[in-house]
Amino acid sequence: MVLKTNIKGLVLRNYILEDAVTYAKHADNYNIWKYFRDEFPNPYTIEKAKEYIGNICNANQKTYLAISLDDIVIGDIHVAQQTDILKLSGFLGYWLSEEFWGKGIMTEAVRVFTKYIFYNSELIRIFARVFSNNVGSMKVLERAGYIQEGYFKNAIIKEGKIYDQLQYAKLKST
């Protein structure tokens, strides 16, 4: 599957196992890891990338996509469907290679991906959680139509420091 965007050469597409080398090269970055849960691999090895692509992405081909520029993976976007009574909600996650920050790429990726998910899955709500120091990610979500709906004080400990966490969401119906 390939989702087109309004940026030349930029598509959202399924992963192939051969993406693992490039994926690991871009994901292996402290400036990405610092905004994620500690379980995000660091260092991000090719083996770890193969596990992610071969297991999680392969099992969830409609909802875990590569951000690809001229057919090279430069980032990841996915939504994890929740379970049980929360099963109509999805948890959005994404990162972009630092080489490409500040060009509007993730705003476009989140916009296209959100629209696609609402039209092609049973989800009626997509939410994201952001560290309080991650201004770039807040801007992405706001520009893609997400609304801040929660603010959780002292929710995060990362590298021994406490941060607040913001929750954003977009509803299918809005």
Ligand SMILES: CC(C)(COP(=O)(O)OP(=O)(O)OC[C@H]1O[C@@H](n2cnc3c(N)ncnc32)[C@H](O)[C@@H]1OP(=O)(O)O)[C@@H](O)C(=O)NCCC(=O)NCCS
């Ligand atoms: C957050 C991230 C996805 C943004 O991707 P991107 O393609 O650079 O985003 P965009 O270019 O679409 O928009 C980012 C906006 O935030 C701005 N921005 C970035 N860092 C900022 C900061 N510290 N303070 C203020 N604005 C900031 C950019 O200038 C840009 O705004 P502009 O277009 O008005 O100049 C990318 O930086 C990233 O992968 N970060 C690490 C992983 C991460 O944080 N993932 C999300 C976890 S919730």
